[in-house]
Amino acid sequence: MSKLPVLEIFGPTIQGEGMVIGRKTMFVRTAGCDYRCSWCDSAFTWDGSAKDEIRKMSADDIFNELKELGGTRFNHVTISGGNPALLAGMDALVEQLHDHSIEVALETQGSKWQDWMGNIDDLTISPKPPSSMMKTDFGKLDAIINELRSQDRVEKHTSLKVVVFNDEDFEYAVHVHERYPDVPFFLQVGNDDTSTADDDNLTRDLLNKYEWLINKTMEDARMNNVRVLPQLHTFVWGNSRGV
Amino acid sequence: MSKLPVLEIFGPTIQGEGMVIGRKTMFVRTAGCDYRCSWCDSAFTWDGSAKDEIRKMSADDIFNELKELGGTRFNHVTISGGNPALLAGMDALVEQLHDHSIEVALETQGSKWQDWMGNIDDLTISPKPPSSMMKTDFGKLDAIINELRSQDRVEKHTSLKVVVFNDEDFEYAVHVHERYPDVPFFLQVGNDDTSTADDDNLTRDLLNKYEWLINKTMEDARMNNVRVLPQLHTFVWGNSRGV
Ligand code: SF4
Numbered sequence: 411m412s413k414l415p416v417l418e419i420f421g422p423t424i425q426g427e428g429m430v431i432g433r434k435t436m437f438v439r440t441a442g443c444d445y446r447c448s449w450c451d452s453a454f455t456w457d458g459s460a461k462d463e464i465r466k467m468s469a470d471d472i473f474n475e476l477k478e479l480g481g482t483r484f485n486h487v488t489i490s491g492g493n494p495a496l497l498a499g500m501d502a503l504v505e506q507l508h509d510h511s512i513e514v515a516l517e518t519q520g521s522k523w524q525d526w527m528g529n530i531d532d533l534t535i536s537p538k539p540p541s542s543m544m545k546t547d548f549g550k551l552d553a554i555i556n557e558l559r560s561q562d563r564v565e566k567h568t569s570l571k572v573v574v575f576n577d578e579d580f581e582y583a584v585h586v587h588e589r590y591p592d593v594p595f596f597l598q599v600g601n602d603d604t605s606t607a608d609d610d611n612l613t614r615d616l617l618n619k620y621e622w623l624i625n626k627t628m629e630d631a632r633m634n635n636v637r638v639l640p641q642l643h644t645f646v647w648g649n650s651r652g653v
Numbered sequence: 654m655s656k657l658p659v660l661e662i663f664g665p666t667i668q669g670e671g672m673v674i675g676r677k678t679m680f681v682r683t684a685g686c687d688y689r690c691s692w693c694d695s696a697f698t699w700d701g702s703a704k705d706e707i708r709k710m711s712a713d714d715i716f717n718e719l720k721e722l723g724g725t726r727f728n729h730v731t732i733s734g735g736n737p738a739l740l741a742g743m744d745a746l747v748e749q750l751h752d753h754s755i756e757v758a759l760e761t762q763g764s765k766w767q768d769w770m771g772n773i774d775d776l777t778i779s780p781k782p783p784s785s786m787m788k789t790d791f792g793k794l795d796a797i798i799n800e801l802r803s804q805d806r807v808e809k810h811t812s813l814k815v816v817v818f819n820d821e822d823f824e825y826a827v828h829v830h831e832r833y834p835d836v837p838f839f840l841q842v843g844n845d846d847t848s849t850a851d852d853d854n855l856t857r858d859l860l861n862k863y864e865w866l867i868n869k870t871m872e873d874a875r876m877n878n879v880r881v882l883p884q885l886h887t888f889v890w891g892n893s894r895g896v
C-alpha cells in the first residue's frame with residue numbers, strides 16, 4: 411500500500427471556507443506543492459521549514475489516527491495541502507473513508523487530475539490569481555472541469571474558489587467564473603498578513619477587506635451568481651495552525 | 654392582485670446567514686409575525702414601531718422596485734420578515750421572479766405552510782429555541798417537512814436553522830436535528846445585543862460566542878452532520894438595518 415506524506419491531522423473543527431463553510435470536519439494536510447504562491451498560508455508544506463514533521467503514512471495509518479482523535483464525533487474529512495492532487499495513492503484513503511460513511515472534501519488549485527477526484531464529495535478547485543505570481547494553465551483546468559462534467563460531478567460536488575487581494579485578482583475571478591458558468595463559484599478575501607499574532611487587528615483588517623470585496627461584487631453584473639466569503643477560522647483563531 | 658405589507662426592500666448585498674451564506678441577493682422584508690421572540694432582531698416588523706413605514710404593494714410593485722434598485726446586478730431575492738409565510742398572496746411574486754430567472758429564498762420559523770413554499774429555491778426553516786420564550790408546534794413542523802419531502806424539496810432546496818443562545822437551546826437544536834435527520838442542518842450563534850452601536854465590541858463578543866458554539870458542537874457525536882455559522886453581516890455592518 412502506497413504511503414502518503416502527511417504534515418498535520420487534526421479536528422474535529424469547522425471548515426472555515428468555501429462550499430461547506432461551517433461544516434464539522436477533520437483535516438488531513440499533505441506535504442508538497444507544485445506551486446509557490448507569493449502569499450501561501452501553508453508554505454510550511456513545501457518550503458522545507460517543516461520537513462522533519464512529515465510522516466509517511468498509509469491510508470490505514472491515517473484512518474486510525476483520525477478515529478483516535480475524532481472518535482465517533484465526525485463524519486466528514488477534508489484533505490488539504492499543499493496540493494493533495496499530486497498524490498495518486500490517495501484513492502485508498504478516500505475509499506476507506508467512504509466505506510465508513512464518512513464524506514470527503516478536497517482542496518486543490520486545479521493543476522493536476524487524479525481519478526479519485528471523481529469520488530470527492532466536496533471538491534474545491536482554487537485557481538490562483540495574478541497576485542500569487544503563479545500562472546494558471548487553463549488548458550489543464552478545462553480538462554479537469556470537463557472530466558467532472560462528464561461524470562456529472564459539477565452541480566452538487568464541485569466548486570471554484572478564487573482568493574482576491576486586489577482589482578487585478580478580481581478581474582481574474584470574473585474570467586474564471588465566465589469560463590465555467592455552470593460551476594458554483596466562491597470569492598474569498600485574501601489574508602496578506604499570515605504571521606501577525608495581533609488577532610483583533612487582523613480581524614478588523616480582514617473585515618475591511620471583506621467589505622471591499624462585497625462592494626466590488628455587488629456593483630458588478632458579471633458576478634451575480636456567486637458567493638462572497640471570508641475565512642471564518644481566521645476570525646476565531648487568528649493565524650494559529652492546527653485548529 | 655393581492656397586496657403585500659412590505660417594510661424594506663434593499664440590496665444587492667450578501668446573505669449573511671444559513672444555507673446560502675455569502676450569496677449575492679436582494680432582500681424583501683414583510684411586516685407581521687405570529688411569534689414574539691424575546692430576542693427578535695426584527696421586532697420592528699411586528700411591534701408597531703415601524704407601522705408608518707409599511708407599504709401595501711403588489712407583486713408588480715415589488716418587482717419594479719427590486720429592478721430599480723438592483724438593475725441587472727442580481728439574480729437572487731430573499732424574502733424575510735417577520736413571517737412571510739403568513740401571506741398567501743406571495744405566490745405571484747415568486748412566480749414573477751422565476752419568470753425572470755431570479756432565484757428565491759425564504760426565511761420562516763415553520764409555523765405555517767403556504768403552497769408557494771414548494772417553489773422556493775432556498776427555504777430556511779428556523780424553529781425557535783426555548784430562550785425565545787416561544788413554543789414550537791412540532792405537529793405543524795412535521796407536516797411542513799413531510800410536505801417538502803413529498804415534493805422532493807428537502808435535499809437541495811430546504812434547510813433547518815436553529816439559533817443558539819445557551820445550553821438549553823443547544824439541546825433543542827439536537828432534538829430538531831434528530832427529528833429531521835435528512836434535512837440539511839445549520840446552527841447559528843445568537844446575537845443578544847441587537848441595539849449596541851459599538852461594532853468592535855459586538856464583533857469580539859459574537860466571535861467568543863461562536864467559538865463556544867463550535868466547541869460544543871465538536872464535542873457532541875449527535876451533531877456530526879451539521880454546519881455552524883455566525884451572522885456575517887453583523888460582523889461587517891454591526892446592528893445597522895438595510896444592508
Ligand atoms: S497552491 Fe496552495 S499550497 Fe500551493 S503554494 Fe499556492 S497557496 Fe500554497
Ligand code: SF4
Pocket residue numbers: 686687688689690692693694695696698734735736762781
Ligand atoms: S419568528 Fe422571527 S420575526 Fe417573528 S418574533 Fe421570532 S425572530 Fe422575530
